[in-house]
C-alpha cells in the first residue's frame with residue numbers, strides 16, 4: 001500500500017491562492033478527512049492531486065511524483081476520485097456500469113452483451129458496495145446513496161489504490177451514511193482514502209485522521225479528538241457546527 005505525500009502545494013487562480021502552501025501526509029490505509037469552511041481549498045487540492053488544475057510544489061503517491069502528469073496518467077497510477085454529483089451511466093445497469101469501468105481492452109459490444117459470467121473483480125465490487133442483488137437494475141433508478149456506492153465500485157474495479165471522495169454522503173439518509181462509513185472501512189483495508197466532507201457527524205464517526213483547511217492553508221491536523229480540541233479550529237469552524 002502507498003501513502004500520499006504533499007509538499008508546499010500551491011494553486012493560484014488569477015493571482016488568488018486557492019491552495020496556499022499545503023503540506024500533508026496521508027499514511028497508507030488511512031481514512032483522512034479534509035474539512036474546512038466553504039472556499040477553504042479542499043476541492044482544489046484534490047483537483048491538483050488528480051491533475052485537473054496546475055499546481056506547484058510536490059505530490060507523491062508512493063514512489064510516483066504526480067504533479068505535471070496529465071489526468072489519464074495519474075488515473076493509470078491507481079488514483080481515482082468521485083465528484084459531488086455521481087457520474088454513473090443512468091441508462092445502463094449496475095453491472096454494465098461496473099463492466100465498462102473494468103473494461104480496458106474490450107469493445108463496447110462485448111461489454112454491453114449479456115454475459116454468462118461476471119469477472120471476479122466486478123463480482124467482488126458488487127459485494128463490497130452492497131449492490132449484488134441490484135446488479136440488473138438501471139443505474140438511473142437507484143437511490144441516491146446507491147449511485148454514490150456504484151461510483152465507488154467503478155473505482156474499485158479499476159484497482160484504484162488512492163480514493164479521493166468529494167462529499168460522498170451529501171444528501172444521504174442516516175442509514176446510507178452509516179453504510180457509506182462501513183464501506184470506507186472495508187475499502188481502506190488495502191487502499192488509502194481521502195474524503196472531503198462537510199458532515200461533522202459523519203467525520204466524527206468514520207475519520208481516522210483529519211486535516212482542517214482554512215483559506216488555502218492547513219489550520220490543524222490530527223485525530224478527530226485532537227482537531228476538535230484545537231481552539232483555532234473551534235474558532236473558525238467546528239464552533240459553529
Ligand SMILES: Nc1ncnc2c1ncn2[C@@H]1O[C@H](COP(=O)(O)OP(=O)(O)OP(=O)(O)O)[C@@H](O)[C@H]1O
Nearest residue numbers: 013017018019036037038039040041042043044045
Ligand atoms: N476555477 C477557478 N477559478 C477561480 N477561482 C476558483 C476556481 N476554483 C476554485 N476557486 C476558488 O478557490 C477557492 C477554493 O475553492 P474550493 O472549491 O477548492 O474550496 P472548497 O474548500 O472545496 O469549498 P466547498 O466546501 O465550498 O466545496 C474559492 O475561493 C473558490 O472560489
